[in-house]
Amino acid sequence: MTLVQLSRVTPGVSDWFFQSLSSPFIAAAGDSRLERLPIIARDLLTSRLPEPWRWWLNSLLAILVVLFGFAILFALLTLVERKVLGRVQNRPGPNRTGLPFTKLRLFGLGQPLADGIKMLTKEDIVPRSADKLLHFLAPVALLAFSILTFAVLPFGRNLVPVELDAGILYFFAAGAGTELAVFMAGWASRNKYSLLAAMRALAQLISYELPLLLSFVPVIMMAGTLSTTGVVEAQAGWKFGFIPHWHVLTPWGFAAFVIFMVSALAESNRSPFDLPEAESELIAGHLTEYSGFKYALFFMAEYFGMCALSAMAVTLFLGGWRAPLPFLEIVPSYVWFALKLFALLFGFIWIRATFPRLRIDQLTRFAWKFLVPMALINLGTAAFWSLTCNWSGPLQLARWAIALALVAGPFVVMGRKLSRDYAPRTYRYA
């Protein structure tokens, strides 16, 4: 994973845009060689070049590394997901496909490759009455939007492809396009299932956009910045020398993290919120009329979206690329980032393996009647937390207690209200 601050703008590229992207790369004095490995590798490749070219090549390298990294992650993730699902379900999962033309199985590591070949060689079917242009554009747009979101993620110390002042805003602005693409897919297919799925996708994405955005407002409030590196910076340091200052370890941060992850599940159309492609109801939802490579693109975009949202959650709440304990800092930052990312992705898979699916009205109700109020209350909690940041001693305990109550109280009350009509039952016997 790597790379690259875009270096200072060149005379040849006069647009201010690129200037604003640059922030000088300063390697901290204590950075180990391992830590700086990606930068060193990049400089090895490009340092000889004259300035405008160097800048372009650096950017290109960053893009390529991010794209390849996530493409490989995507391939691995499909396999890991199937393996984990399999293990949860008491079966080994795909373990046959290894190296082609050999008997080596390698625990099924060749499966993504085989899937890819299959997808590429399948016939691309477009329904006759479909809106052909939109039908084609939808997967492309979806993938493009999800790739765009990778631009501002800090993958490690000094490893952020584009340093934007309003990075978080950019992230969600780019992500907002995905719902459009899903709608295009559903509408252009001219299939009733697809159309229903498109409507569902719209309702779902609109509903969950709000708690998603609201949930990280406290983080921005606390960090005082919209830039992703700034947020990571705000989570530096350790309390008592071993408890990291991650946002998730505060009452409001934990609540926000949960809200964020639930909304992220919904935004990336993952179970239990996979209503747009609910296979037991709508065949494959908006993907019903897609086959071959276009289908693979959708699949890829879904996983990219999942990765991007998880990475954002890592950045916002889990301290980004920071090590959890001081002495673990010898492990390079990008490794920590990857570990945290994998942990969250595993959570996605685990949840998928466990839960049944919600219904669309329950889904929207959950968003509007539970998550949004919770996020708003959480905003208040964060404000309280921020106002009381200089309480100490017993007051510190009181601060924790009040903040916890502010989070847990509404959760219990609203949770009870939400599940008012549902309860386990006891049965009588004749």
Next chain:
Amino acid sequence: MTNSPIVALHGTPAVAGGNAPSEICHSPLAPGGAHVRSVRDEFHGDLLEVSMGPHHPSTHGVFRMIATLDGETIVKLKPVFGYLHRNHEKIGENTTYLGSMPYTDRLDYLCSMTNNWAYALAVEKLAGQPVPERTEYLRVILAELTRLLNHTCLAGFLLQDTGASGTPLMYAFREREKILDLFEALSGSRMMCNYQRFGGCRVDASPEWLEAAKRLADGYNEFLDEYEALITGNEILMARTQGVGVMPRQLAVSAGITGPMLRAAGVDYDIRKVDGYGVYPRFNFRVPLGDHGDTYDRYMIRVLEMRESIEILRQAFAQLPSGPIMDPKAKIRGFKPKPGEAYGRIEGPKGEIGFYLISDGGANPYRYRVRPPSFINLTVLEDMCLGHSIADAVIILGSIDIVLGEVDR
């Protein structure tokens, strides 16, 4: 009668129709009086007709539902079946009595043992054929194992329909495999057992087999506990199933619903108790009843029935006598019952499975008729689905527990 027969309108506001063309009406198809908004056809834009099936992931085979949707709310649902029709009853009239036995395996292919029993019971009634006691016990053991198998499958399928990514289904199938292994060891086939004979059964159970079956029955509660921990308390499942697909009691009775569906509606009717066929009166077991008649009740009743089945199995293993498994007077070849008619029914896992036979004294039955529980239970599908969303229709169908082999015959 505590259930008020009102199916409330809910669902997404997605493609809501106007006030003007819609009206509250009593659906003629819902004698319970389900209030459903009917939308006049002049307003085409608002209604969407979706043909679910026969090729659809969750119609449990080749079943088709033509659903008319208002947004996602079902305003009309027409079940279409017969894609798997294969003249079962006519074939039965053209084969010998014994020759129909393997065909009954194919009715409800999850419960071949109970189908066999019901058919054997009908023929035994027709021919006045006694059955040895050991066989009666074996039949009870196999029927209860079948009930475990069927209800386990149903729990898995239902959860799959609600969108769980295979996990409950796989756990259910893990246990089902064990029962199927037992069936295979006894009858030679996992699903198409063809085990019962008129006046007995085909193979005796060895002590090893009985030991294995006992072990399974003893371990089954553990599996049920795990399964319930996985899913029964799950808020999503409760939200999805409670209050969904309510079947009022009098509708259930008047539509001839039987089995767990009927008991989930709160009607105490279990043929094992009512008829007391076989040696069931000797066992001590309870019949769980639901109060709401919704999908959750139908699911839970089955789970509770499984626990009762385990009790029956334990008692049966303890009481199992030794002795012959075939009545010495029973005939395999040249079986020609004297003219007459008989209806044999048992409490199958899905409901009352019955066979009606008329003999004219020949080698083939003159009339051969099946009372398939899942077909008759399916008739109330529309009444249960109206006013619910399309996602609910899928789980309501799942909770009815149909097997198309039996519905279409």
Next chain:
Amino acid sequence: MSIAFLIIALVTLGSAAVAMSLRNLIHSALLLIASWAGIAAFYLWAGAEFVAFAQLLVYVGAVSMVVLFAVLLTRQSRVDMAIAPDALRRIVAALLAGGATLGVLFGAVVSAPLPIAASATPVTVSVRQMGQELMGTHAAALLIVGALLTVALLGAIILASTGREDPPGVAPPAVAPPTRKTS
């Protein structure tokens, strides 16, 4: 002037113009969304980073959804698609009016003695700066906008709600009085 601006302008104008002339409402809406995205690109080009992302978030993310929802909810039959007899006249009139306005505006822009900024030193506004402005100078406006948005939200809900007794999305009432519930 950079090529980037020209491309942005062309894409924005082109997609807007085509959107306004298409008969297929979905296509129009999607093209308009492209046009809004083009405007966001213009903001980006002009250095208003925050505004660009806000434009994307609001228009591409939210307004587009509402528009598409509205289009889908008001699906038309074929009859509605036919052009009314007076449509042609109206189109001509609209073109004339629009052309005249365009001419006036162009003339004004070209002939007006506009002050030229010292574009050598591009102004940028950092997010922090904007936040301070919002909470300081424009605090009142911010509050008013907040109130406006809330009122608009409520108004939209009331306008669009069906006025049915049982609004959709409410939990289906428990069918039977829950006789035995434990929790």
Next chain:
Amino acid sequence: MSLSPLQLCLLFSSALFCVGLIGALARSNTILVLLGVELMLNAANINFIAFWRFGPAPSPATGVMFVVFSIAVAAAEAAVGLALVIAIYRHQKNIRLQEAVRLKG
């Protein structure tokens, strides 16, 4: 004659404005009319940005502030407008503007 960047931006915005105007006037579909209005609003926003960026710029952030508020107001307008469209549709079963002449429900 060479145009300054500001002028170019203004020309761009006026062209966009006219496109929106023509659309709003020519089309009878309520949604499209609303979208035309929305485009005109956006054209105005472009002007703010253009003057902020290329104008004499007395206060550095005023133009940007204006646009931010304008976007917020536009969002509100779109929400209410489209809700109105749906109300009209529910009432008269189409969204042709010419038919929405009865100020009566």
Next chain:
Amino acid sequence: MLGIGLLKGLGVTAKNLVGSFHDPARLVTTEYPEQRTKLPENYRNFPFLVYDGTAAIDGLRCVACKICEVECPPQCIYIIPDRDEKGRPTKKPKVFDIDISVCMSCQICVEVCPFDAIKMDQQYEIAEADRFDRLLLKREALAKPNSYYQEIHPAEAAQVDAMLAEARRKADAKAKAAAEAAAAKAATAKPGAANPPTRPPAPSGSTPATAAMKPATAAMPEPAVPPVQPTQTPAENSATGNPVAPKTGTPGA
């Protein structure tokens, strides 16, 4: 409280995920081509014809009596009895076809066969590309030696062999007592372990036939029975409730 049930479910799945790595009960897959589950002895698949001795066609126990053809529910058996030059039936099948694309493995043919000539196979890897030719099994493909039968159904085969030996002993005794031409015929029969009584005449045939029919159905009780214990098995058969029907209709009728 909201979420408890969800957490419980997550716990169950986590337990299974971890358990799948160390608990064989939680990883139940049999990876088929390499691993195979042991088939239970009772496992049945498609019928085959048993022959005694080494000559596949000549040693067939089948006498082409067509009972199975009549009783087969899906009617997948097709038999043409062989005739000698004079047109008399030789009590051998000239054609014995089983269409296993139609066969439903119900085992009724085995149950009704009075001569223990048809048994259920356990061979399940029978997929063929050609539906019309390869799945229509001819006499030659169906014929399998008695040793094969003993191999796949040891307990059942032991009983059948014992029955047949008993029947042959009786037939021999009868033959000796009668001292007819049949005795010579019986004497010339191959000294194979389980040579069937070669087509006993209808009146005398009823006993061995019905006796032979039964053990197939009651194989389960004593798997420990060694293959050759001719005297013990019949007794045990009756003890364990062998559904003997001594007066079942005469086989050749």
